[in-house]
Amino acid sequence: MALPRKITLWEAGPRDGLQNEPGVVPTEVKVELIDRLADCGLTHIEATSFVSPKWVPQMGDHEAVMAQMKRRPGVIYQVLTPNMKGYEGARAAGAEAIGIFAAASESFSKKNINCSIDESIERFRPVVEAAKRDGVKVRGFVSVVVGCPFEGDIAPAQTARVTRQLYDLGCDDIGLGDTIGVGTPGKVKAMIEACAKLVPVEKLGGHFHDTYGQALANTLAALECGIARHDASVAGLGGCPYAPGATGNVATEDVVYMLDGMGIETGVDLKKLVQTAWWISDRLGRPPASSVARALKSKCL
Template identity: 65%
Template sequence: MSYPTSVRLFEVGARDGLQNEKEVIPTEIKIELIERLVEAGVKAIETGSFVSPKWVPQMADTADVMAKVTRYDDVIFSVLTPNMKGYEGAVSSKADEIEIFSGASEIFSQKNINCSIDESLERFKPVVEAAKKDGLPVRASVSCAFGSPFGEEITPAMVADVSKKLFDMGAYEVSIADTIGVGTPIRTKLVLDAVANVIPLDVIGVHFHDTYGQALANLHAALEVGITRLDSSVAGLGGCPYAPGATGNVATEDIVYMLDGMGIESGIDLNKLVKTAWFISDFLGRPPVSSVAKALKNKLD
């Protein structure tokens, strides 16, 4: 079996991971989390989102986070931009790239952004066109690619269709997301093979939730397919407010431990990463869900 020699981890803990926390996280804590992740070697970080504070109050300080966090030539800070107003926020905050999203589930799309899948894609066209004009890279994701929280059948062909539309629109990367964590390794390969038939393999990313404990197995299957773009969340933070039953993202430190054991380079210092997982978990007042963070807690330098 041939595996990639290296991968790029896209850290979502500071946005996707924290957005559902009921307690408002101070801006300074978010900044320290991001700084610690960079110190651990993370090169791509989702730092926030420019959405209405009415819907996602936890992200109301994204502009402040972007203004105060230290910038690095080799680190990409991404922000989620659901519309032109969000895009303007991204530009004014000097984001390195923007993120857009659609879904393979019609019901999820309606509950998440109050429109159909096709309508969501139409809404993003002016955002992508503006980004192209401004030379700002666009990253995209496809939610509910392995199953719907509302019982719909999601076929690999449906996922491939949305992925191609996002790629053709101008996204340099399309992350295939198991929003409710129902995927299995065989299902993962079927979906990724379908997507790879319509867009280049090297632009495909994956985003797994560990609801049923399948995330690492699914990531391993993705590596076997040749995927090198992996989303993750420090301490396993996260979930989705519009997808019932969706628990946390796969933990970054669990992935890095697996990659280290496979001889696949991630560029991330596991020791520093685990310390970062405990930093944010201690603040939140609960242990990380990550098995690796728990196992290494008493072995840290």
């Protein structure tokens, strides 16, 4: 399949990127990060998560983040909503796009959201129905699509089955997440090909973590399968509190640098993105995980 000429980048830094930080990131830093990312040209930003602070304390300020961020016209600000209570809170805060999470592994589903895969789909059904009624966009995610920290390798057919369940539920698109970063291009292609037999490829997105240094290669493999929606996280921020050993997402600036070099349009200003990567990294007290951010520091700062 020909490579996409233009792709949509979903910036995951403010939510997926920050959720596993050991210290609580101040609300004003989260808000400024969101605003800076929008200023870089990113049009799809995962802003926060309406989960119980008991389970993910880092996201306990979701209402304040939604109230304080500047809503730029043309930018979609998505929030995670694991259940109806989360959805109602998100709507009260003005959310116009939500995300729901399933898993390709029964063990991970039980560890992450305390229910089986099929139970999770039924739990999300009223959330999706409410969102459709309210005109809210719904993005589904499938975690551990090629490998699980508890079950090992995941068969492509199993990931495809769960992906189809989310599609049938009414999700507008579905992100395929290599949550623990064990994927390689061959495994990723096999997984995407299985999913594309059951769900239109234009509804699928890539979400790759860089635990084994394979995230950029896996992004390219997904592009070669025709995937034109990709998640990435500024400075390579990220991790999952329920996935032992998972490290950060593929860095947004690494993806943009690669795509710029391939002539694939993103609409993102790389210089501003590198500046933002160093800005948030300085506030977290460590350098960016991104190779591009480190390489371009002297040219962009």
